[in-house]
Amino acid sequence: xxxxxxxxxxxxTEAKAAYVEFARATAKIFKEFGATEVVDAWGNDVPDGKQTxxxxxxxxxxxxxxxxxxxxxxxxxxxxxxxxxxxxxPRMKDTKMPFDGxxxxxxxxxxx
Numbered sequence: 693x694x695x696x697x698x699x700x701x702x703x704x705t706e707a708k709a710a711y712v713e714f715a716r717a718t719a720k721i722f723k724e725f726g727a728t729e730v731v732d733a734w735g736n737d738v739p740d741g742k743q744t745x746x747x748x749x750x751x752x753x754x755x756x757x758x759x760x761x762x763x764x765x766x767x768x769x770x771x772x773x774x775x776x777x778x779x780x781x782p783r784m785k786d787t788k789m790p791f792d793g794x795x796x797x798x799x800x801x802x803x804x
Contacts, residue, residue, distance in 0.1 A: 694728070694803040695768040699761050702752035703791040708734065710790035711759060717787055722763050725774035725781075729764040750795045759791075764803075771800065 703711045711734075719730035735758040738746050746758045765771035778784060 693767060695765045695771045696801045696803055697763045697765070697771065698799055698801060699759075700746055700750055700797045701759050701791050701793075702747075702750040702756040702795055703734075703759050705755055705757045707790040708757070714787060714790055715761070717783070721778055721781055721783055722774070725777045726770050727763045727765055727774065730761070731763075732759060732761040734759055749797055768800070768802070 712732075715730075715732040719727075719732070722730050735746065738758045740747065746752075746760070750758060752758055763771075765774065
């Protein structure tokens with residue numbers, strides 16, 4: 693059953709080009725290690741909620757845009773094996789995240 697990793701992050705709006713470059717570089721690596729799909733999206737209709745919302749979830753500040761993404765894997769076992777390889781890949785160590793990774797929300801999901 694397909695397995696999905698999802699992320700929500702706040703990216704400095706002025707760093708959009710750097711984020712796109714980062715997303716393309718990391719997508720290539722994820723696909724090399726078995727991801728079947730990698731999608732990154734730049735928020736352009738992210739409303740304020742009454743109790744919570746995407747912006748508050750990642751503590752987005754003025755001048756930041758919420759980005760959302762997901763990676764689809766064949767199954768959780770493939771994902772778990774791939775993440776070890778991805779994190780050990782020297783290209784990942786050389787890749788600078790153009791956002792504050794401490795405010796990133798990430799989780800894994802079984803597709804239903």
